[in-house]
Amino acid sequence: MAQSSATKVAWKLQDMVAHSSNVSSLVLGKSSSRLLATGGEDCRVNIWAVNKPNCIMSLTGHNTPVECVQFSSSEEQVVAGSQSGSLRVWDLEAAKILRTLTGHKANICSLDFHPFGEYLASGSMDTNIKLWDVRRKGCVFRYKGHTQAVRFLAFSPDGKWLASASDDSTIKLWDLTAGKMITEFTSHTSSVSIVQFHPNEYLLASGSADRTIKLWDLEKFEMIGSSVGETGVVRCVLFSPDGSCLYSGSEDTLRVYGWEPDRCFDAVHVAWGKVADLAICNNQMIGVSYSQMNVSLHVVDLSRVKKSGSVIQGLIQDDKPLAVPTPKGTTLRRNYERTNTSCNRQKMKQNPDADRRSPEGERRSPSSEEERDEKESSAEITNPDDYREIFQPRNAISRTPPKTNEPFPAPLEDDTILLKPSPAAEILTPMPDRLKAPTASSTPVLRVEPTVVVAVPRPPNSVVTASLAPPSGHVVPTSKLKPNSAVIPSTRNEPVGLNAGDFLPPAQSGKTSVASDEEALVQIRKGHDTMCVMLTSRHKNLDMVRIVWARNNIKATLDSAVSMNDLSIVVDVLNIINLKPSLWKLDTCSSILPQIEELLQSKYESYVQTGCTSLRLILKRFWPLISDTLTAPPSVGVDITREERHQKCKACYKQLKNLSNVVKLRAEQVGRHGSTFKELQLLMAPLDY
Structure with missing residues (x-):
């Protein structure tokens, strides 16, 4: 029987292909819950209106994949951090690059704007947290203390504190005006993926890969609650707007929690997969996830989700409902004092935890490299109508995207x-x-x-x-x-x-x-016969290679694959022997290095990846042998084995020198494999000496 929209609890809102390569990050705008930013391995940031199929803006400038994106609290700006450690801030209304910030030495993992918009925090795989003054293009403080990547950052609602979550299983709380760490929470047993401040009270929630959610009292600095019942990694947590409950997003599940005492009010199955972000609008929960190039948005009707009362069925002991006590936090816990001014830079004090010894803490002019980066960055408006409607409303006093009163409708089953x-x-x-x-x-x-x-x-x-x-x-x-x-x-x-x-x-x-249908099918199938011939030929070639492989002669197998003049066969064989490095011998290196040079210059991504893997194995396993053999003094007498080895090493060295030029060129290019080629360039550095 068809289910009407009135009885639906959760449904899919939309799917879209968001980038020309894999999506690597995304975020929902929490102010309006109607804006979505996605970052991709194509080095772009795309801006979308929720429930509209077309991209509004496409932001360019990064030269490496975008690892993290975040909206400002007013949704006037968006910042993106890249794999190279650089940050770029765009003004969405003006449709232009605003700032380029550099200083991190590794991937950007987390970003957050200060509630008042003039400061920005970034966390990186280099374990550092940096606080940036967006107006002056400078780093104000560097907070050091985590020992692994900083996965999430969140400013307190009053703008005085910063919470950081890390792969080292800890949560640290930083005082921005004093410039030092206030406390550290260490109860999680695995990587902490997210932290969220309560909208009003001195309360902090954290979610972790250890499948628990914990709540922390920020007056007493102690844990006041820990969840039970999570069946997977906690990916998102979000307090309700009134702060009465906490929502948790894990794979295909939304849970609703209360605290003091700990209890789970409800659990809703939502087919959103590995949800990446949550937002609430018009009593509806928006959940967004991504896989490869695709982004999916789901809606949960919160009016049909239990947010108070006893624990859900299945967690009740002895079939007796649990009476709901009055939450202690509403009467005993202090509320944030909000002001209309941002934290003053002059009031920030120097201390050992906040490193200001470097010139990055001073006001400075942008370097010529940063100026060039900003000139090369752009914000292309791809949908003018939606752009004008959202970022330039005619009757709007401010440029904040307005909230709409219309909820997202649930589709009817029939x-x-x-x-x-x-x-x-x-x-x-x-x-x-x-x-x-x-x-x-x-x-x-x-x-x-x-x-x-x-x-x-x-x-x-x-x-x-x-x-x-x-x-x-x-x-x-x-x-x-x-x-x-x-x-x-x-x-x-x-x-x-x-x-x-x-x-x-x-x-x-x-x-x-x-x-007609028949004519269209004939046209579409024109290349079908050709493809069948190619696949049949490839199958026969692989059968021949398999016969040689059965003789346990790896070099003969590779020589057979090379002689077929078909790179796809070479790739198939390399993918097998790359899984077991012990199969590699010096003989196989000299046979396959010329083929690796072709693979590295291929237009096919899988070929390039296989070539990089093979070259990395050869360098790590055989470069010491090649180097020692070629630099060793001549031996006394006749040593045929040593002479043969010397000739093979000499041939490999010559081929590796040719490959080093290819690697250098590819390392300078922008693309998905840029960091891989940079690693190979470092491994091949001894060739130049």
């Missing part, structure tokens, strides 16, 4: 929704003219079952997605569609889809001809 070509295909990768969606006036509306989309298979190293529409009036049955396809809901009554004629060459008259 209703139909419309399919729209993936927005990322239009924004991130221009589609060929023959794949562009036709105009509304010429395209029939496609009606399908809910949560269904069809994706065109994409070739390697490309991002082209679209919706294939059957003839007008046809409904696509769910059973004939891929279950793992992306879901991209769009506004109802909007013409979408592609005609069969879009896949055919234009007619001589210049107009697109509309073809």
Whole structure:
């Protein structure tokens, strides 16, 4: 029986392809709960309006993958930290780069804006926390104390404290005006992934990979509660706006907790996977997650979730409900005193925990490198209508994105929704003219079952997605569609889809001809026979390699693969022997190094990855032998074995010298494997001596 929207507790709101490569980070704007920022391995930051299919802005400037993103409290600015340790701040209303900040020596893992917007905190894998003055482009303090990566940062609501969570299983609380650590909490037994301040009271919540949530009294600096019942890693925690309960997001589950005493009010199954962030708007919980290039948003109706009363069924002992006591925090715990001014930089005192000995703590002019970076950064508006509506409302006094009073509606089980070509295909990768969606006036509306989309298979190293529409009036049955396809809901009554004629060459008259199903399928299948021939040939070649492999001769196997003049076969063999480094011999190195040079320059990502792995193994296992052999003094007498080894080492050295030039060039380029090639460059540094 169909379930109406009135009885739904949780549902999927939208799916979208957010980047041209894997998504690496995201964040929801907590002020409006209507903005989403995503960071990707394509080095971009994309800004989205929740429940709208098209990207609003695409921010560029980083040269390495974006590891962390965060909105300011007013959602006027967004900051992104990269794999190289640099930060960039963009002004969203002005659509331009605002600041470039450098100083960290490793990946940025966490970011947070000060509640009053003039300061910014960053945590890194270099274990340091830096407090930046966004106006002056300078680092105010460096907080040292963690021994592993700083995974999460949060300012207190009054802007006086900073809480940091780390992989070292600790939480540290820092006093910003005094510039020192106040206390350290050490009860977690695994990496702490998130911390959140209570919106009003002196209370802090933390979530960890040890599958517990803990609450800390910030007056007595002691733990007052710890959760039970979490079945997975705690990924998100969020206090309700009134502070009456705490929401916890783990894989496919939302839980609601109370404290003093500890109790779980409710647990809701939500198919959001590994949820990455939560926000609340209009009594609805928005949960967002990402996988590869895709981002998914889910909604939970909080009016149908238990937020008080006894513990949920299953945690009640002896089937007796637990009476709800009056929360102690509402009467005994102090509230934050909010002011309208930010923490004053002049009031911050010097102390051993806050390192100001370096010139980065002083006001300074930007370096020529930073000025060049800012000139190369941009904020491209990809959807002018949504941009003007959100960031430049005509009647708005401030530029803060306004909250809407309309909740996100739940789709009906028996209703139909419309399919729209993936927005990322239009924004991130221009589609060929023959794949562009036709105009509304010429395209029939496609009606399908809910949560269904069809994706065109994409070739390697490309991002082209679209919706294939059957003839007008046809409904696509769910059973004939891929279950793992992306879901991209769009506004109802909007013409979408592609005609069969879009896949055919234009007619001589210049107009697109509309073809039948049979003609369209013939056109689509043109490359099918060629692909079958290629795969059949590859299968035969692999059978031949397997026969040689059975003789336990690795060098002969590699020589056989190389002789076939097919890099895909070489890659298949290398992927196997890379798993067991003991199979490598000096003979195999001299045979395969020329092939590795081709792999490193390949346009296919998997080939480059395999080549890097093989070269790393060779350098680590054989460079000491090659170096010692070539620098050893000549031996007395005739030593045939030593002479053969010397010749092999000499050949390998020559090939490695050629490879070092390729590695240097690739290390200077922007791309996903940039850091890998930099590591290889360090390993090959002794070749230059």
